[in-house]
Amino acid sequence: MNITHTFGLQVRHYRKKKGVSQEELAHICGLHRTYIGSVERGERNITLKNAEKIALALDEPLVSFFIGTNGEYRK
Numbered sequence: 001m002n003i004t005h006t007f008g009l010q011v012r013h014y015r016k017k018k019g020v021s022q023e024e025l026a027h028i029c030g031l032h033r034t035y036i037g038s039v040e041r042g043e044r045n046i047t048l049k050n051a052e053k054i055a056l057a058l059d060e061p062l063v064s065f066f067i068g069t070n071g072e073y074r075k
Contacts, residue, residue: 003066005042007051010065012040014058028057 015025015036022040026033031050038044039054055062 002042004045006067007046007065008040008042008044010067011036011054011058014060014064015040018058025054025057029053 015022020028022036023033026036029036029050030053035044035050036054039046039050051065052062055065
């Protein structure tokens, strides 16, 4: 699994945990809904600025989006 896929899975996990739709998350972040969808699918190599926007919107530390499901940091 690559870093963009790991990041996307974590975005989806925290978004669902918070109970918001992709559209709601996009609105909070100031990004487009289709952009959030492509991030979640691991199709986007996003900027650190947008990664930070997403983390802040989901009220999670940015580093938590780089941790895989096994609890290890993505290298």
